[in-house]
Amino acid sequence: MTADPPLVLDIDGTLTRPEGWGIDPRVFDPLREWDAPVVLATGKAFPYPVALCHFVGIPELVVAENGGVVYTGDDVFFTADRAAARAVVEEYRAAGYDPGWGEEDTVNRWRETEIAVNLEQPVDPLREIAADYGLEVIDTGYAYHVKDAEPNKGDGIERIADAVGFDLEAAVAVGDSINDVSTFEAVGRGFAVANADEAAKGAADEVLEAVHADGTLAVLERVRGMR
């Protein structure tokens, strides 16, 4: 008898269309048909991965905000404090800068812990202010994230694996950026898509030849039924 391995998937850069933006619709059916847990582990705010699970039609197993929010399907955990990240952004604004997402800011509107800043905004003052609050700024290639150095995606994935009862050593992950390094450390096999940054490539067990969803779909083909 064969079975599929548990999956841990990043969203931006990993489930995206090869041109870089928007979820590639080809991932929907393989994920819905996967016969093992599928965890979405992302830097995006909590509602985004929950909605993606909902619309794909899979159970909601979610690490959001780079580990700041974890949903096991039964319980939600907030593992970082929002106050410091908010204070950083207030100071950034007071210095004349802006997070860069427009007035209603749907990128940060539902965030519980960290804050994201548009890549077009100046990062040096952001880093300086964040350092004063003991926070770090990471660049995922999609946004700057002002966050507590702990927690991370890997901790959230461990919490979900414990709650759901699957073996992380058997799990396969795909990711594209520095915020997936802890994911690759948490699972048995980590794959970086070809568009991944150097940190992700360095932490992965294998760097794929294909970019974005093309890379991820190639992994799904390869590991299906191979637990």
Ligand SMILES: O=C(O)COP(=O)(O)O
């Ligand atoms: O929110 C981001 O900047 C990146 O999101 P991701 O972790 O799904 O790639």
Ligand SMILES: [Mg+2]
């Ligand atoms: Mg990504």
